[in-house]
Amino acid sequence: MTGQNVLKIAGLKVSYGGIKAVKGVDLEVNQGELVTLIGANGAGKTTTLKAITGTLPPCTVEGTIDYMGASLKGATSFQLVERKLAMVPEGRGVFTRMTIEENLLMGAYTRDDKAGVAADIEKWYSVFPRLKERCAAMAGTLSGGEQQMLAMARALMSHPKLLLLDEPSMGLAPIMVEKIFEVIRDVSKQGITILLVEQNAKLALEAAHRGYVMDSGSIIMGGNAADMLHDPRVKAAYLGE
Ligand code: ATP
Numbered sequence: 001m002t003g004q005n006v007l008k009i010a011g012l013k014v015s016y017g018g019i020k021a022v023k024g025v026d027l028e029v030n031q032g033e034l035v036t037l038i039g040a041n042g043a044g045k046t047t048t049l050k051a052i053t054g055t056l057p058p059c060t061v062e063g064t065i066d067y068m069g070a071s072l073k074g075a076t077s078f079q080l081v082e083r084k085l086a087m088v089p090e091g092r093g094v095f096t097r098m099t100i101e102e103n104l105l106m107g108a109y110t111r112d113d114k115a116g117v118a119a120d121i122e123k124w125y126s127v128f129p130r131l132k133e134r135c136a137a138m139a140g141t142l143s144g145g146e147q148q149m150l151a152m153a154r155a156l157m158s159h160p161k162l163l164l165l166d167e168p169s170m171g172l173a174p175i176m177v178e179k180i181f182e183v184i185r186d187v188s189k190q191g192i193t194i195l196l197v198e199q200n201a202k203l204a205l206e207a208a209h210r211g212y213v214m215d216s217g218s219i220i221m222g223g224n225a226a227d228m229l230h231d232p233r234v235k236a237a238y239l240g241e
Helices: 047-050 077-082 101-109 114-127 129-133 146-155 174-189 202-208 224-227 232-238
Strands: 005-016 019-030 032-036 059-069 083-089 162-166 193-198 210-215 219-225
Touching: 005 047, 005 193, 019 032, 019 047, 019 114, 019 193, 019 219, 032 047, 032 059, 032 174, 032 202, 047 059, 047 083, 047 162, 047 193, 077 083, 077 202, 083 146, 083 202, 101 146, 114 129, 114 146, 129 146, 146 162, 146 174, 174 193, 174 202, 193 202, 210 224, 219 224
Parallel strands: 032 193, 032 210, 083 162, 162 193
Antiparallel strands: 005 019, 005 059, 210 219
């Protein structure tokens, strides 16, 4: 870890009509870090990610969001891919009417190193053998867990500098959750910077370097993830202990 900022959010506010979903959030993710944003349903975590990727109407967003030292304001989804920022949204977002292999190729559409792309596809097939078995099937026919695998592999095909993950464990069987988290830890060890939004606070804090707790639109706590796992307030409110 070099400590250099990859993502720096300051004073972020988002309103949906009269609802203030995010109320002045400051958050940083440094080079090589795995940072998790935890919190209950409706705390504003997904809205924060949507603000980063520019999927909210600009007039509803206040504050600054800098990525690799430059603002993300007004960036189109194509520009985000070019700038090496990838997101796996809640609900996966795979192209259901394309095959698994086509989905993986879509993840690499800004790359022109054909041999490297082919090698990466083989690499992801070896990480997730189920995707190889079903490589010619439509992505929409995969189970939720398999779609999560595909969505992660597709995002990583773009060789992102920052990977945003929204609730990767949601709705998955425990064995699948374990596998997805194993991959998240591996990807982090390879040096990819990650911002992980999760409701499963225990798993997320166990995997992360640092964490933030969000509650009713505000960050109410932040720090070293291992310390947070032992914090009595985190234990009581988010770990069910
Ligand atoms: P979840 O885990 O359920 O996704 P979250 O922490 O990601 O929760 P958000 O989805 O960001 O929370 O929601 C924050 C607040 O904004 C909630 O009160 C939610 O009801 C509200 N909200 C989210 N999306 C919209 C929308 N499109 N229109 C109006 N209100 C919304």
